[in-house]
Amino acid sequence: MLDALFQDHAVVQRDTAVPVWGQAKPNESLKIGFDGKTVTSHADADGHWQAKLPPLPAGGPYTLTVTAADGRSQTAKDILVGDVWLCSGQSNMELQVHRTLNSRSEIMGADNDRIRMLTVPQTGASAPQDGFAAPVQWKPTTPANVPDFSATCYYFARELQKTVDVPMGLVNASLGGSRIEPWLSARALRKVGGYDEALDTLALHASDPQAAAARWGNIWAKWWRSQPQVRAGDEPWKGTSDAGWKAAPKTLGDYQSWGVPELASYTGMLWYRTTVTLTKQQAAQDATLAIGNVDEMDQTWVNGRGVGSSSYGGAPRIYRLPHGLLHAGENVIVINDLNTYQAGGVMGPTDTRALKFADGSSVPLDTNGWQYREVPKGIGTPPLAPWLTVSGKTTLYNGMIAPLGHYAFRGALWYQGESNTGEADQYRRLLEAYRDDLRAQFGANLPLLIVQLSSYGPAPTHPAESGWAGVREAERLVAAEDKLSGLAVSVDIGERYDIHPANKQELGRRLARAARHVVYGEALAPSGPLPVTATREGDAVAVSFRDVTGKLVAYSSNHPIGFELCGAKPDSCNYANADLRDGKVLLHLDTPAAGAITRVRYCWADSPFCTLYDEAGLPAVPFQLDITSSTH
Known part of the structure; x- marks a missing residue:
């Protein structure tokens, strides 16, 4: 009768009326008991019921009991009342305790019954789900339970509990590789704008996947034709032209290992095609297309019609074909593979690729051999099917956030952005929409703590444009515009060679510090030095900061590094010599183009070296500011 969230060892939010819900017989009356108090509820015609428990201070353990009119009951025991946190994002939020520094000692010492953990099963869905994709369980912190839980979420709660001495409940809903768009509801994405076509196709996918696949194939084809690098009439998915096609190795596999110099370190799109010859009897049957595993994302056509698209994971891809699509004679199967990281291509054994028929027979796809074709240089990223789990639209919200209902949270933690570094300009709008979406579901005053992206990649040798820096700036601006949001800087604790520091x-510790200020109102700087203004002062630009503990310091030098002076256009930046003076950073205008300088950037690279801190050991926030005239 109780929803799966309300079970043994759960934590519910203190000092607020707590929503509780579940399923019963249609129109059934229920009594809900908690801490000696009783509330009532009445199931609707579909059996859904909900109620609100009266507010309680931190404490417990308590027992939650639901009793129906006919005497049936369900009990959840050992429930604590404290502060509950939602932790969400991609792989750096998902990254487990056992993968962190000193993990063996951390795990052995993890014995805290007042921190409880729940991991949301990882799944996407085309429509919002009422329940989880698999059973969930609230677990106390023990050496057996903590190794596979989110490290960021756990270390945050452990640190916060040193100053906020209440039980902590942690809900981890994260998935590696995920973009931000799948974490937003359809309502939120439509409000952002520009996603209606994808969302309409996703809605169709929920009821008719074959029709949605065909529609998306047409949308994909329209995008291809619009690319300036593509010749008019070049439509590889139709299989009507042999231009540019080359024989692929018989075993396929990672194309980077084929011995083709152009593909040795290539990431991007690659076309594949093959043909299958069918009899009239075979073509008349219902059929499915199995293409094995494709790394990372495929867009697949049969005889020029889109039949499916999937992403990531090792599961073989199987697409049900519309009746009548196949015909006697030669049928053309075309796959466009999009690979964004390391190895890529059509993977797996030959026997995972076949046309399978209703009578149990099958025809291998590899019999006639495969061909491949490269895409024109400079072509962009194609539209990604909206039902894809990690890169679609609303899919993770539907499968992982919607099932949380209106559970009462003290706040939310967000660590994501690596998968959106190619679209930094849009990220601010999406992150604002994500924040507002959470508040629409979990309460208008829900605080949001944002991890500003860490560093990853080669160290810069000259100023350059950076998608990673652009996402960091979006995160800074979203945190700065909202008093219920906070920022945790992580650029200095990244790993140049590992995207998962x-x-x-x-x-x-930094997230806990931000929470102490934003959520609990402590009078301490929430992050590190935060830029306020950049103004011209004679032959220098002065950058002022707030949220400085003690004074500004430069590590390993008398002068901070990582500052740039820029003009209005991209690629107009130069490194600036800097000094610390009177609590400000002075940037010297000693370049020939000093008169055209309009902006200051700091720590602006995928993996920058930045040396400005305060005396609390907190790094200055990476930023970009326009330069204003001095008021003096």
């Missing part, structure tokens, strides 16, 4: 303990 292991020092999640320090990140947890």
